[in-house]
Amino acid sequence: MKKILIVDTTLPINTRTERFRSSFKQHFDVVVAAWNRGESSDQKEKEKEKEKENFYILNTNLGYGNQIKKTFFLPFFFIHIYLVCIKEKPDTIFASHWDSLVCAVLIKLTWNWRVKIIYDCLDLPTFSNYLIRKFIFILERSCLKFVNLTIFASRYFEPLYSKKLNSYIFENYPSIDLLGVETREPNWLTESNSKLLENKNNIAWIGVVRYLNIIENILLSIKGTNVNFFVFGDGPELENLKKAVDFHGLKDQVVFLGRYKTSDIRYIYEKSNLVWAAYPTDDYNAVYAISNKYFECSFFEKKIILSYKTKMAQDLLDNPNVILVDEYSSSDINKKILSNIDCNVGDYQKYADDVSWESKEKMLIDFIVKTL
Secondary structure (H helix, E strand, C coil), X not given: CCEEEEEECCCCCCHHHHHHHHHHHCCCEEEEEEEECCCCCCHHHHHHHHCCCCEEEXXXXXXXXXXXXXXXXXXXXXXXXXXXXXXXXXXXXEEECXXXXXXXXXXXXXXXXXXXXXXXXXXXXXXXXXXXXXXXXXXXXXXXXXXXXXXXXXXXXXXXXXXXXXXXXXXXXXXXXXXXXXXXXCCCCCHHHHHHCCCCCEEEEECCCCCHHHHHHHHHHHCCCCCEEEEECCCCCHHHHHHHHHHCCCCCCEEEEECCCHHHHHXXXXXXXXXXXXCCCCCHHXXXXXXXXXXXXXXXXXXXXXXXXXXXXXXXXXXXXXXXXXXXXXXXXXXXXXXXXXXXXXXXXXXXXXXXXXHHHHHHHHHHHHHC
């Protein structure tokens, strides 16, 4: 059985990467080299990761959020990976994101030329500084010459890369566990927020709380209306969001539900009317990416809110269950919300097949085996 080393520069490892780990374990020996860069809101998850078998973790106090600082310290993570390779002798390295790819290529050049590399392009490399972004773009393209297989997390990524790449599109499909689970009340549900969740006029934010400038536009758009804003999840901007809610006097309209489990997803979608998935398109990755909510909203037959600038939006212009907004304009958001909030879905027009990660998994594994 071949051995795959998964390389990830975060701890807990990326959710998508964890799903690949679970898939690979059924067919290969799997080890993980991860980088714990310090305390974060996921501290409990970090402790769970440390207890997992075949995890090699580099512990530092570097912190999260500073891309330039992380890049500067990347050589230390490379040394960590190199030592793991000497001990575990993997046949293949699975690199999650461009920074892991750089380390994987250096391993191939310095440790074992025969080691194969799978690159999971889950996001397009982005930096606010144009020169740095250009440098990373060139670096990634140079590294791709040493890659055996590139997996794209979005169908819109592939045209941006060379046609000569051996590539495979594998998007963030929902898990069959998520789709098949029975509806049940979550353990975080209280009597007070249960009543608030009965308001059918609502917008739901589901997932990591970030992009405060965009969320503030949502707050401004619902001010003076009977629309509630449900926040499922937490993240780096949670406390700032709570302050913004206080500042705008929206305590009676915004409901914070906190963290949730995968088993809660069906319940969350049942309580949600419009689901927000319009992320800041000044980051060009957001223009080309496909959110997991793209599949979830279609499966659960909920209206999705997207930025009109995204590639997804261009393919869904005629779908009545897709709401296209300018995420930087609170007045446009207000107009689109009020014109859709009371509309019955009726015969929902699905825009994606009801597929699951597991239903697509075998074809991917077969392709990997053939490639390697």
